Amino acid sequence: MNILLIYPNTQEHGDIPISLTILTAVLKKAHHIVHVFDCSLYTPETDLHSIKESFGMFKAAPQAPISPPPRHNLDNLAADLVNMIKDNNIHLVGITATSGTYPLGLQCSRYIKNKLPEIKVIFGGIHPTICPEEVIKEKSVDMICIGEGEDALVELCNAQDKNEPNQNIQNLWIKENENTIHRNPLRPFKDLDTLPTQDFSGFHEYDFYRPLDGKIYKMLNTEISRGCVFLCHYCSNAHLREVFTECGTYHRRKSPELAIKHLKTLTEKYDFDAIRFWDEDFTAFPASYLKKLSELYKKEIGLPFVVYAGTRTVTEEKIQYLKEMGCITLAMAIESGNYWIRKYILNRDITDEDIIQKYKIVKKSGIRVSAYNMIGLPFETRKMVFDTIALNRKVQASTSSVAAYQPYPKTRLANIAMEFGMLNKTPAYNSVRTDLNSPHMTTEEIEGLVRTFSLYTKLPRKFFPILEKCERDAEFAKKTFPKLITQIPEKLCQD
Ligand code: SF4
Numbered sequence: 078m079n080i081l082l083i084y085p086n087t088q089e090h091g092d093i094p095i096s097l098t099i100l101t102a103v104l105k106k107a108h109h110i111v112h113v114f115d116c117s118l119y120t121p122e123t124d125l126h127s128i129k130e131s132f133g134m135f136k137a138a139p140q141a142p143i144s145p146p147p148r149h150n151l152d153n154l155a156a157d158l159v160n161m162i163k164d165n166n167i168h169l170v171g172i173t174a175t176s177g178t179y180p181l182g183l184q185c186s187r188y189i190k191n192k193l194p195e196i197k198v199i200f201g202g203i204h205p206t207i208c209p210e211e212v213i214k215e216k217s218v219d220m221i222c223i224g225e226g227e228d229a230l231v232e233l234c235n236a237q238d239k240n241e242p243n244q245n246i247q248n249l250w251i252k253e254n255e256n257t258i259h260r261n262p263l264r265p266f267k268d269l270d271t272l273p274t275q276d277f278s279g280f281h282e283y284d285f286y287r288p289l290d291g292k293i294y295k296m297l298n299t300e301i302s303r304g305c306v307f308l309c310h311y312c313s314n315a316h317l318r319e320v321f322t323e324c325g326t327y328h329r330r331k332s333p334e335l336a337i338k339h340l341k342t343l344t345e346k347y348d349f350d351a352i353r354f355w356d357e358d359f360t361a362f363p364a365s366y367l368k369k370l371s372e373l374y375k376k377e378i379g380l381p382f383v384v385y386a387g388t389r390t391v392t393e394e395k396i397q398y399l400k401e402m403g404c405i406t407l408a409m410a411i412e413s414g415n416y417w418i419r420k421y422i423l424n425r426d427i428t429d430e431d432i433i434q435k436y437k438i439v440k441k442s443g444i445r446v447s448a449y450n451m452i453g454l455p456f457e458t459r460k461m462v463f464d465t466i467a468l469n470r471k472v473q474a475s476t477s478s479v480a481a482y483q484p485y486p487k488t489r490l491a492n493i494a495m496e497f498g499m500l501n502k503t504p505a506y507n508s509v510r511t512d513l514n515s516p517h518m519t520t521e522e523i524e525g526l527v528r529t530f531s532l533y534t535k536l537p538r539k540f541f542p543i544l545e546k547c548e549r550d551a552e553f554a555k556k557t558f559p560k561l562i563t564q565i566p567e568k569l570c571q572d
Contacts, residue, residue, distance in 0.1 A: 078109050078110070078168045078169065078234050078237055078238045079109070079110045079112070079165055079166050079167045079168055079169075080104060080109055080110070080111055080112070080167065080168070080169045080170070080171060080230075080234060081111075081112045081113070081114055081161065081162060081165070081167045081169070081170045081171070082097050082100060082101065082111060082112070082113050082114070082170075082171045082172075082173070082279065083113075083114045083116065083158075083170060083171070083172040083173070083182065083185050084097055084113065084114070084115045084116060084117065084173060084178075085116045085172060085173075085174060085178045085179075085181035085182035085184075085185055086115065086116050086117040086120070086178060086181075087116070087120055087177065087178055087181055088117065088120060092284075092287075092298055093277065093280050093284050093285070093298050094173060095275065095298055095299060095300055095355060096173055096201075096202065096226075097113060097173055097279065098275035098276055098277050098279075098280075099227060099272060099273070099275055099276075100171070100226060100227065100230060101113070101275075101276040101277075101278065101279055102272075102273040102274060102275060102276035103227045103228075103230070103231055103272075103273060104230065104231060104234060105276060106273055107231045107234065107235065109231075109234045109238075110165075111276075111278075111279065112161065112165050112167065112279065113278075113279025113280065114158060114161055114185075115279070115280065115281075116154065116181055116185070117284075118146060118147075118148055118149050119148075119149050119150070119151045119153075119154045120151070138288030138289070138290075138291050138292055138293050139292070139293050140293070141283055141286030141293055142286075142293075143282060143283055143286070144283070145281075145283045146281040146283055154185075154188075155188035155192075158185060158188055158189065159188065159189065159192045159193060162189065162193060162196060163193070167196065168196070168197070168237060169196070169197050169198075169199065169233070169234065169237060170186070170189055170196055170197070170198045170199070171199050171200075171201060171226075171230065172185060172186060172198065172199070172200050172201070172202075173200075173201055173202040174200055174201075174202045174203070174204040174205060174212075175202060175203050175204055176203070176204045176207070176208075176483075176485055176486055177483075178204075179204040179212075182200065182204075183215060183217070183218075186198045186200070186215070186217040186218055187217045189217065190216065190217040191217075197219045197220065197237070198217060198218055198219050198220070199218075199219060199220040199221065199222060199230075199233070199249075200212050200218055200220075200221045200222070201221065201222035201226045201230070203313060203317075204486075205221040205222065205223065206222075206223050206224055206317065206320065207313055207316060207317070207320075207485075207486055207487050208486050208487065209221055209223060209250060213250050213252060213258055218252070219251070219252050220233070220249055220250060220251045220252065221249070221250045222248055222249055223248050223249075223250065223263060223320070224248055224263060224317075224320070224321060224324070225248065225266065225267050225303075226248065227267055227272070228247075228248075228264065228267065229246055229247065229248040229249050229264075232246045233246055233249065244259045244261075245259070245261060246261060247261050247262055247263060247264040248261065248263055248264055249261050263320075263321065263323065263324050264324070265324050265325050266303075266321070266324045266325040266326070266327075266329060269301075269302070269303065269329055269330065269331045269335075270331055270332050270335045272331070272339075274339045274342045274343060275299065275339070275343060277347065285297070285347065285349065287351075287353070289351070289383065289405075289406060290405075290406065290445060290475070294349075294350050294351035294381075295347070295348065295349050295350050295351070296349060296350075296351045296352065296353050296383075297340070297343055297344065297347065297349040297351070297352045297353070298353050298355060299339070299340070299343070299352060299353070299354060299355065300354060300355045300356050301330055301331045301336040301354065301356060301370075302328065302329060302330035302331070302356045302357075302362070303328075303329055303330075304317075304318075304326075304327040304328035304329060304357070305327075305328060305357040305358060305361070306328050306358065306361045306390075307358070307387070307389070307424075307425075308424055309423055309424050309425055310422065310423055310424040310488060310489040310490040310493075311423055311451070311454075311482065311484075311485070311488055311489075311490040311491075312485070312488060313485055313487065313488060314357070315488070315489060316487040316488065328361065330356075330362060330366065333366065333369040333370040333373050334373070336370065337370070337373040337374060337377050337378065340352065340374075340377075340378050341377050341378060344378060344380060349380065350380060350381075351380055351381045351382060351383070351405075352378075352380055352381075352382040352383070353382065353383045353384075354382060354383070354384045354385075355385070356384065356385065357385065358385060358386055358387040358390055359384035359385060359386045359399070359407075360386040360387060360390040360391045360392070360395045360396070360399075361387060361390045362395075364392065364394050364395050364398070367395050367398040367399065367402075368398050370398075370402065371398040371399070371401050371402040374402045374403065375401060375402060375403070378403075379403060380403065381403050381404075381405040382402070382403060382404055382405065383404070383405065383406045383407070383408070384399065384404060384406075384407055384408070385407075385408050385409070385410075386399075386407050386408070386409050386439075387409065387410070388409055388410070388411070388427055388431065388432050388435045388436075389425070389427055391409070391435045391438055391439065392438070393438050396438050396439055396442045396444065397442065399442075399444065400442040400443060400444055404444050405444065405445060406444065406445045406446070406447060406475075407439055407444050407445070407446050407447075408446075408447045408448075408449060409435065409436070409439065409446060409447070409448060409449070409474075410448070410449040410450070411432060411448050411449065411450050411465065411468055411469060411472070412425060412449065412450055412451050412465075413425075413450070413451065413454065413457070413461065413464070413465050414429070414450075414461075414464040414465035414466065414467055414468030414469065415457070415461040415464040415465065416428060416429060418454060418456070418457055418461055422454055422455060422456055422457075422490065422493075423454070423490070424489070429468055429471075432468065432472065433468075433471055433472055436448075436472035436473070436474065440473075445475045446474050446475060447474050447475055447476040447477070447478065448469055448472060448474035448476070448477045448478070449478055449479075449480075450465050450469065450477060450478065450479040450480075450530065451479065451480055451481075451482050452465065452479055452480075452481060452482065452523060452526055452527065452530065453481045453482040453511040453513060453515060453518065453523035453526075453527075454482045454490075455482075455490060455493060455494045455497065455499055455513065455515065456517070457482075457515070457517060457518070458517045458518070459517070459518055459522070459526075462518075462526055462530075463533075466530065466533045466534055469534035470534055470535075476531070477530070477531055477534040477535070478530075478531060479526075479527055479530040479531065480527070481511040481523055481524070481527050482511050482513060483511065484500050484511075484512070484513060494513055498514070499513050499514050499515060499516070500512070500513055500514070501514065511523055522548070525547070525548030525549055525551075526548060528547065528548065528551065528554055529544045529547050529548050529554070532544055532547075532558070532561055532562070532565075535565045535566075536561060536564055536565060537564070537566065540561060540564060543557065543561065544561075547561075
């Protein structure tokens with residue numbers, strides 16, 4: 078059957094979602110025809126990279142060597158979507174949604190149902206998994222998939238193709254009518270070694286190109302594991318663990334042999350020159366696993382790569398394997414420089430000294446390390462934000478980036494924020510602004526701190542009064558940042 082997968086991305090030139098590339102592969106393997114509708118092409122053009130560059134978060138990089146795909150007017154999205162469904166004789170539409178992309182995904186399903194009510198719409202991804210009741214109650218939604226969709230979606234397409242009943246497919250909630258919803262149980266987790274190689278055919282080649290440390294790479298987005306070993310209070314993983322208690326081991330990985338086989342196939346097919354592993358924490362893998370992976374990777378792949386790793390799992394031995402394997406950048410979250418916030422609000426119990434030590438280990442290996450942070454957290458004061466700035470100045474990462482805290486649904490921290498009256502509307506999930514009503518900082522103050530954070534971590538203290546003005550005055554900041562960036566010293570300030 079013909080199926081359309083929608084990526085309701087709201088950011089221009091978004092990262093290719095791994096989930097859709099795997100779903101494309103499994104559906105094609107089962108002889109279904111897959112089309113992809115990428116909403117990224119309809120988002121208003123912003124030069125996100127230049128904005129981050131002006132915040133001091135990124136180094137300027139050359140343009141991609143190929144032209145971007147033509148952009149479309151947002152006003153035409155509904156008509157284009159409906160035409161695509163008609164032109165390709167689509168029978169089923171699948172929409173993947175995070176909490177941030179769900180509003181646009183929902184708009185898409187409403188457009189479709191309005192013009193083509195006979196087309197079935199299924200939602201999958203993190204948001205329907207976490208908030209199934211909210212999504213299934215929508216009139217324009219026929220089904221949702223809870224958790225992994227590879228087997229469920231193939232079974233659904235096969236059943237629709239053969240006109241067979243589909244009401245008992247595990248992981249799916251299926252709406253028979255307004256009053257009857259079949260809430261099927263979950264199946265065990267998929268053995269990751271049974272997954273096929275990702276299929277990128279629904280995406281434009283331009284989307285592979287990513288800037289990193291002043292260069293542009295044709296980068297493969299991939300992962301070799303699913304889940305996480307930690308339970309941070311601001312992250313959805315803790316709730317997901319509860320949802321999937323009966324499904325098997327939550328943190329799973331591919332065998333090194335299969336991981337390498339997939340990477341080899343993809344790098345040969347698409348001629349990538351770098352890889353970004355999106356695994357939640359690459360150093361959460363056992364050292365013996367990384368050793369084997371490193372040996373095979375060096376021999377069979379040999380491309381530079383980027384990973385996320387955790388301050389709580391980094392060890393000298395693991396970093397040595399990553400270095401030998403060819404890791405060029407490792408991103409490690411600090412999140413907050415205030416121990417009380419880290420331990421009690423974020424559930425990340427690690428001391429400042431240990432964080433500094435972990436950064437030292439990575440830097441000593443020669444791998445470039447970048448630091449991720451969050452501000453605007455419940456109970457966080459301005460002084461605590463400056464603790465985060467101070468810790469970033471101490472670890473001296475190549476880049477220190479920051480996002481405004483987002484209260485994701487069903488996370489422990491969002492529930493606490495609600496209990497304390499700091500959250501009274503559905504957040505818009507925007508990395509620059511937060512919808513939290515903090516008693517300690519205004520939304521504007523948090524926005525100003527997000528704007529200036531990176532420069533606060535890099536510039537000598539004598540520039541702090543100018544940065545304070547940049548916090549309050551966005552126009553002044555825009556004019557002043559290019560000059561300030563030239564003042565970042567070669568040897569970063571540690572005071
Ligand atoms: S380590 Fe990262 S992915 Fe894991 S629970 Fe914490 S925030 Fe989530």
